[in-house]
Amino acid sequence: MTRTVAPLTKDLVGLAGLFLTSGVTHLAKPDVFEPLVPRSLPRRRELIYVSGVAELACAAGLLHPRTRRPAGWASAALLVAILPGNLQMSANYGKRARRTGTPGAQAAFAATLARLPLQVPLIRTALKAAGR
Template structure:
């Protein structure tokens, strides 16, 4: 039986994974500062991981391992999402325009939304 909400993990992973591979420069600025030396490699690796998790969640046989991997991946990238919010907050404070403030607000709202995605992925990992 497919856990409720599984497409909420699969679709963003698939879309984001492709973007990570096609336009890695989009994600490099949000790699936390201590890891910036390896930002390109980390972005590409996370894109591959997202695609592998999305594919693994599709099939019941691979879903348990993919669910646990997805929960771990979502937890691992949380610092990058937090870094993105910090950076967007600084930009919004400097620019004080609607676009910057909106981007900052969206990034803040996204952080707690990752918790239900982790729970869905974790549930998928339990046979």
């Protein structure tokens, strides 16, 4: 049984671009991500580096037809795996917004909350690359 490879569409290129940008940032400025790693997880800096490398690998894999399917599965799994970090980011910004009460802090908190549902279309795009 031969399966067709998902075509390289704009949304897949966009997802690869997001992973590329984020992956480079994880490796170049890991301190930006450290507050987002839940405190219960060990070896937080190493997790940041690993996730950055994983994002770069997913980006590259999504762009090539021979690796698009496994990269799609890996991308979906990675997006699910980083969800706790996104939730932690919202919690951090929520605390800051409550503490300071400034419009900027409240806007940043609102932005982190608005970002959470965006994981759904990103995961959907990754699954499309996987052939689902």
